[in-house]
Amino acid sequence: MRSNQPLESDGLQFWIDTRDTHNVHRATRYCHWFVASPNPAGGRESASCGMLRINRAKEDAPTINRGKVTATAQLVTGGYDLQLRLPSSLLNGWSPQDQRLIGFSVAVIDRELGWNTLGVGADLPLAEDPSLWSTLELVGG
Numbered sequence: 001m002r003s004n005q006p007l008e009s010d011g012l013q014f015w016i017d018t019r020d021t022h023n024v025h026r027a028t029r030y031c032h033w034f035v036a037s038p039n040p041a042g043g044r045e046s047a048s049c050g051m052l053r054i055n056r057a058k059e060d061a062p063t064i065n066r067g068k069v070t071a072t073a074q075l076v077t078g079g080y081d082l083q084l085r086l087p088s089s090l091l092n093g094w095s096p097q098d099q100r101l102i103g104f105s106v107a108v109i110d111r112e113l114g115w116n117t118l119g120v121g122a123d124l125p126l127a128e129d130p131s132l133w134s135t136l137e138l139v140g141g
Contacts, residue, residue, distance in 0.1 A: 006036055007035065007052075008108070008111070009037040009111070010037060010080075010099050010109060010110055011037030011038065011082070011108075011109055012036045012037070012082060012084075012106065012107070012108055012109070013032050013033070013034070013035050013036075013056075013106070013107045013109060013127070014033075014034050014036075014092060014102065014104070014105065014106040014107070015031065015032065015034075015103070015105045015106075015126075015127070015130070015133055016031070016032045016034070016102055016103065016104055017031075017032075017095035017102060017103030017104070017130045017133060018021065018031075018091050018093045018099065018102055018103075019030045019093060019099070019103070020031040020094060020099070020101040020102050020103045020135055021103065021130055021131075022103070022130070022131050022133075022135075023131065024058075024131060025129045025130075025131050025136065026056055026057060026058050026128070026129070026130075027054040027056070027057035027058065027128060027129075027130055028057070028058050028059055028130075029038070029057075029058075029059040029060065029061050029093070030061065030092055030093040030094075031054055031057065031061060031103070031106075032051060032061050032064075032092070032111035033052045033054050033127065034049060034050070034051050034052075034053065034055070034086070035049070035050055035051075035052055036048065036049040036050075036071055036082060036084055037045055037049075037073075037082075038073030038075070038080040038082055039073065043138060046071075046073045046074065047071035047072050047082055047083075047084075048071055048082055049071040049086070050066060051063060051066075052066045054111065054127065054128050055127070055128045056105065056110070058129050059120075061092045062092050064090045065090070068087050068089070068090060069082070069084065069085065069086055069087075069090070070085035071084050072083075080139050087111060087126055098103065100137055100138050100139065101135050101136070101137055101138075102113075102135070102136050102138065103118045103130050103133040103134070103136075104118075104133055104134055104135070104136045105107050105117070105118055105119060105126060105132065105133040105134060105137060106118045107126070118134055119132065119133070119134050121133050137141070
């Protein structure tokens with residue numbers, strides 16, 4: 001990840017709405033935007049993950065303690081294997097026992113190939129409109 005330009009790096013961007021709200025067009029304090037990127041230079045950290053503020057949000061979600069996020073990456077043929085561990089305690093307003101549905105969207109970013117998104121394309125305001133995000137149902141395993 002280019003530390004001074006996280007949005008210009010190859011990697012993954014994903015959005016989580018812990019309340020799965022589809023009837024508002026501006027993010028709330030329950031909406032989170034994460035950016036994760038492999039670090040091909042290696043070193044101590046093979047990947048990084050951070051949280052960004054959502055443009056035009058009614059309220060910002062509390063910032064996260066980046067030390068609690070585990071991010072690793074490996075260079076593989078044709079790309080990267082990027083793994084993240086994001087503890088539920090970092091997601092504002094989420095109680096896994098009470099809320100099985102979350103709003104979710106993801107975009108895989110390649111500086112040469114562009115965006116590959118889960119649902120709507122980058123031509124819509126995906127990064128700031130939670131009504132465009134999909135719903136995930138989380139079930140115990």
